Amino acid sequence: MSAPRGVAMLGSLALIAVVIGAAAAAFAYTAGWLSPRRLTPDKFVAAFAPPTGPSLGHRRNHAKGICFTGVFEANGAGAELSRAQVFARGQYPVLGRFNLGTPDANAADATVRVRGLGISIATPDGQDWRSAMINPPFFPVATPQAFYALLRASGSRDPNAMPAFAAAHPEFAKFGEWAKNAPWTGSYAEERFNGINSFVFIDASGVERVVRWSLMPAAQPVPVAPDELANRGPDFLEQEIAQRVADAPQRWTMAVIVANAGDRTADPSKPWPADRRTIEVGTLIAQHVQAERDGPCRDINFDPTVLPSGMRTSDDPFPAARSAAYAKSYDLRTAEAKDYSRSATEVKP
Numbered sequence: 116m117s118a119p120r121g122v123a124m125l126g127s128l129a130l131i132a133v134v135i136g137a138a139a140a141a142f143a144y145t146a147g148w149l150s151p152r153r154l155t156p157d158k159f160v161a162a163f164a165p166p167t168g169p170s171l172g173h174r175r176n177h178a179k180g181i182c183f184t185g186v187f188e189a190n191g192a193g194a195e196l197s198r199a200q201v202f203a204r205g206q207y208p209v210l211g212r213f214n215l216g217t218p219d220a221n222a223a224d225a226t227v228r229v230r231g232l233g234i235s236i237a238t239p240d241g242q243d244w245r246s247a248m249i250n251p252p253f254f255p256v257a258t259p260q261a262f263y264a265l266l267r268a269s270g271s272r273d274p275n276a277m278p279a280f281a282a283a284h285p286e287f288a289k290f291g292e293w294a295k296n297a298p299w300t301g302s303y304a305e306e307r308f309n310g311i312n313s314f315v316f317i318d319a320s321g322v323e324r325v326v327r328w329s330l331m332p333a334a335q336p337v338p339v340a341p342d343e344l345a346n347r348g349p350d351f352l353e354q355e356i357a358q359r360v361a362d363a364p365q366r367w368t369m370a371v372i373v374a375n376a377g378d379r380t381a382d383p384s385k386p387w388p389a390d391r392r393t394i395e396v397g398t399l400i401a402q403h404v405q406a407e408r409d410g411p412c413r414d415i416n417f418d419p420t421v422l423p424s425g426m427r428t429s430d431d432p433f434p435a436a437r438s439a440a441y442a443k444s445y446d447l448r449t450a451e452a453k454d455y456s457r458s459a460t461e462v463k464p
């Protein structure tokens with residue numbers, strides 16, 4: 116027996132209202148509105164901003180940088196670990212960016228402790244491997260939540276904020292030691308850049324292994340005191356790398372480190388013991404340097420979850436958190452293009 120028409124109509128309207136209500140609630144949940152303590156990309160990105168505000172038009176972290184192009188020369192050894200084409204012997208084009216770990220696009224180079232490198236390696240099968248690495252050998256904290264707490268504490272006016280943070284996150288002390296004691300160098304070309312997060316490589320038979328990777332410089336690192344670096348001017352790193360690459364291509368060996376069973380794969384503040392199996396899979400060669408303002412790295416997002424088939428994310432929670440924050444930063448900075456004008460010679464429509 117069918118219900119009277121009016122009742123059926125009310126029933127359908129109620130159902131539509133329930134569906135819309137559920138969709139709105141799901142959206143609000145995803146956006147973090149229903150759970151004020153939830154860590155969202157918006158909160159993360161806002162937490163990087165210095166008191167004077169973000170550098171509009173620039174990346175919300177690692178804001179100062181310079182583009183390069185070059186190649187990744189795979190020696191074939193990585194094919195044992197991953198079926199990704201990037202490890203088949205051959206040369207693949209690279210788009211990259213040398214950068215400094217600061218939200219201030221005008222920071223003086225000698226004032227920034229962490230240096231970074233972003234790369235995107237494209238292969239003929241249409242796949243892309245993106246990675247953004249830094250020169251410390253481990254991350255300051257164990258979880259994305261702890262990183263957010265660190266940003267909040269370091270930006271706080273409360274003199275007890277940092278001591279309280281350090282007390283609650285004992286792993287942070289190790290990073291302090293690195294920052295104090297690791298030598299500074301005068302060149303991006305002399306830095307070792309570490310991927311730090313763990314990922315899973317899948318070989319041709321489907322066997323999975325958890326790995327991390329690093330780029331080891333061919334150039335011999337020459338330690339230089341920070342005061343001496345300050346005398347070289349606010350932009351010495353960009354000037355030096357532009358000149359150095361113009362004189363000769365600069366190289367880094369890519370090493371893949373394989374975890375042993377039982378290694379801490381989810382915590383980037385814990386480096387694995389030095390005796391872990393390490394395979395040199397190829398060489399990154401920087402061939403041309405270009406200013407970021409008009410350069411090819413300006414509008415790319417070096418999202419660490421952009422991986423070719425043959426690689427995937429692991430139980431390390433950072434890459435997903437990074438991906439969400441980088442997308443937010445990318446959306447903001449590309450919408451602010453007018454605040455970071457391209458060079459005056461550009462023909463405007």
Ligand code: HEM
Binds near residue numbers: 311415440441
């Ligand atoms: C949850 C933790 C992290 C957050 C929220 C975060 C946030 C950010 C943001 C917002 C950007 C700017 C992205 C853009 O506009 O394209 C950025 C860039 C960068 N980050 Fe992170 N980051 C995190 C962890 C890491 C880690 C673990 C590493 C190194 C292993 C790293 C290395 C870099 C590098 C090298 C860049 C510059 C990439 C480029 O040149 O475009 N970050 N980060």
